Amino acid sequence: MTETAVSHAGSHISRREERIGMLLVFLSALMWSFGGAIARFIEVDDSWTVVFWRSFWAAVFLLGFMAWRDGLRGTLKLFRSMGLPGLxxxxxxxxASTSFVVALAYTTVANILLMQAGVPLFAALIGWLVFRERVSGPTWIAIAAVICGVAIMVSESFNGQVSPIGDGLALLIAMVFSIATVITRRFAHVRMTPATCLGTILAGIFAATQVEAFVVSPRDMGFLFAFGALNLGLGLAFFATGARLVPAAIAALLGCFEPILGPIWVWLIHGEVPSARTIVGGAVVFTALLVHIGLEFRRQSRPVRPGVTGMPSPH
Incomplete structure (x- = not known):
């Protein structure tokens, strides 16, 4: 999980680095997908208490990781050098992390998941409008397939009730995550691990102003540690390292493995059998992602034409 320094712009990232980036972003989605299964073990009633301790342990993990990798002085330098992009x-x-908790009080998880399916589309549009990062035809097709697949997965949960606040926050989550993905890719020379760490600190501070009680049982604290350090913190470290190496639309697509794998872990660990629509929709998304990733690796394996540098074609 070494965050290789990149001294050149994101468009000059080599094919090998791009492949590593794709793997790291997938690993971030894999770590985040365990969130639902871990949360099922936590018995704390106040969701803000969960947010606080999850953010706390994620921040501790990320600070420890940077201190181990870069030393104390190097870590401080990383925070000072992340600049406006990192902020x-x-x-x-x-x-995103704060809005998710608030949105759950107004709308369904299904609506939030459907909004998150739009992250690849939002990331592609933002990258194209702001930075003129072209999106290929196969990527657009994969984005459409992902949105359709997630729509099938959550269709059974729709109850016809629309909450402007809840659905607005769900849309906000998708938008800010898309913006973070695009910024991370655009400013590939900036290490974003301290930025994600600062994000968890800010979320924890806000949760601390809303929490009813900080005291939890030793059992819950153990699961909160896993929920924060491994599920959130390690996932953020993978994402911050990998998203800077791949086009924003592809990074967002790889992130869609999270809502696909999440129900599988809950099913295997807690025995909650997914519905038929969840299985069908997940199969659509999973197939679309695998096909698109396969096409990407095939494109990257083609020999570079004479006179062309080793950078990947823009998407």
């Missing part, structure tokens, strides 16, 4: 990414992750 923007930190705010995005803080807003």
């Amino acid at each position: 923007a990414v930190a705010l995005c992750f803080a807003v």
Whole structure:
């Protein structure tokens, strides 16, 4: 999980680095997908208490990781050098993690998941409008397939009730995560691990102002540690390292493995059998992602034409 320094712009990232980036972003989605299964073990009633301790342990993990990798002075230097791009990414992750908890009080998880299916589309549009990062035809097709697949997965949960606040926050989550993905890719020379760490700190501070009680049982604290350090913190470290190496639309697509794998872990660990529509929708998304990733690796394996540098074609 070494975060290789990149001294050149994101468009000059080599094919090998791009492949590593794709693997790391997938690993971030894999770690995040365990969130639902871990949360089932936590018996704390106040959701803000969960947010606080999850953010706390994620921040501790990320600070420890950076201190181990870069030393104390190097870690401080990383925070000072992340600049406005890093601050923007930190705010995005803080807003996303906080809005998720608030949105659950107004709308269904199904609606939030459907909004999150739009992250690849939002990331592609933002990258194209702001930075003129072209999106290929196969990527657009994969984005459409992902949205359709997630729509099938959550269709059974729709009850016809629309909450402007809840659905607005769900849309906000998708937008800020898309912005964070695009910024991380665009400013590939900036290490975003301290930015994600700052995001967890900000989310924890806000949760501390809303929490009813900080005391939890030793059993719950153990699961909260896993929920924060491994599920959130390690996932953020993978994402911050990998998203800077791949096009924003592809990074967002790989992130869609999270809502696909999540129900599988809950099923295997807690015996909650997914519905037929969940299985069908998940199969659509999983197939679309595998096909698109296979096409990407096939494209990257083609020999570079004479006179062309080793950078990948823009998407």
